Amino acid sequence: MSHPQRVLLGVNIDHVATLRQARGTRYPDPVQAAIDAEQAGADGITVHLREDRRHIQERDIRLLAEVLQTRMNLEMAITDEMLAFAGEIRPAHVCLVPERREELTTEGGLDVAGNLARVQQAVEQLAGYGCEVSLFIDADPRQIEAARDAGAPVIELHTGHYADASGAEQDRELVRIREGVAYARKLGLVVNAGHGLHYHNVEPIAAIPGINELNIGHAIIARALFSGLAAAVTEMRSLIATGEACQ
Numbered sequence: 153m154s155h156p157q158r159v160l161l162g163v164n165i166d167h168v169a170t171l172r173q174a175r176g177t178r179y180p181d182p183v184q185a186a187i188d189a190e191q192a193g194a195d196g197i198t199v200h201l202r203e204d205r206r207h208i209q210e211r212d213i214r215l216l217a218e219v220l221q222t223r224m225n226l227e228m229a230i231t232d233e234m235l236a237f238a239g240e241i242r243p244a245h246v247c248l249v250p251e252r253r254e255e256l257t258t259e260g261g262l263d264v265a266g267n268l269a270r271v272q273q274a275v276e277q278l279a280g281y282g283c284e285v286s287l288f289i290d291a292d293p294r295q296i297e298a299a300r301d302a303g304a305p306v307i308e309l310h311t312g313h314y315a316d317a318s319g320a321e322q323d324r325e326l327v328r329i330r331e332g333v334a335y336a337r338k339l340g341l342v343v344n345a346g347h348g349l350h351y352h353n354v355e356p357i358a359a360i361p362g363i364n365e366l367n368i369g370h371a372i373i374a375r376a377l378f379s380g381l382a383a384a385v386t387e388m389r390s391l392i393a394t395g396e397a398c399q
């Protein structure tokens with residue numbers, strides 16, 4: 153009899169920093185949020201150092217590198233500046249993401265197939281720093297194959313389209329993600345997922361066999377405004393466990 157695997161929860165704390173940057177204050181502190189999230193059961197902490205520094209700052213990441221008890225997942229674009237910063241910090245995980253300055257939030261996955269040589273080079277450089285590299289991609293077989301060809305051991309499937317859709321379209325997106333997970337597992341990749349997941353859409357994603365980790369930020373930090381961060385993380389953990397039980 154096969155047992156469902158425990159799906160890990162990475163808590164993205166960017167959105168705490170967004171509130172702080174809106175006023176240029178010292179509070180709220182994303183480092184405090186990371187410690188509280190870990191104590192409430194987060195398996196890891198995710199931060200996205202954007203080129204425009206709209207939320208997380210280098211200082212936050214340097215402090216996190218000193219205090220985290222779990223592990224850091226640093227999301228970043230493939231630029232020389234970010235690669236050099238990752239070389240300084242050497243986080244356990246780096247997730248390479250696409251970035252557009254004008255976007256409200258990450259709109260799609262990285263085009264690995266169209267930039268194979270550059271991605272391959274970045275993966276190699278980061279692996280040399282001791283980082284486990286994942287590629288944030290859409291659940292598209294061509295991109296999944298390219299991720300394997302680029303030498304990345306991990307992918308994170310972009311769930312934003314699933315989160316934005318409703319009804320039959322959302323069902324189709326779920327099937328696409330489920331098939332993407334199965335195909336990537338067949339190719340030997342570790343598969344994470346994230347973006348736009350919240351308390352009402354996470355369970356079907358957590359129920360997909362083969363999912364290793366979900367990275368969730370916006371919904372947890374928003375819920376924390378009303379329930380406190382520990383309760384928000386605990387509630388998300390228990391929804392993920394409900395999904396796991398359906399695997």
Ligand SMILES: CC(=O)[C@@H](O)[C@H](O)COP(=O)(O)O
Binds near residue numbers: 200202256288346369
């Ligand atoms: C790549 C990704 O999904 C995360 O970085 C998340 O989107 C962070 O929030 P912002 O898009 O608001 O930077």
Ligand SMILES: NCC(=O)COP(=O)(O)O
Binds near residue numbers: 346348349367368
């Ligand atoms: N990579 C996805 C992530 O870190 C969290 O995305 P969101 O939950 O803030 O949309």
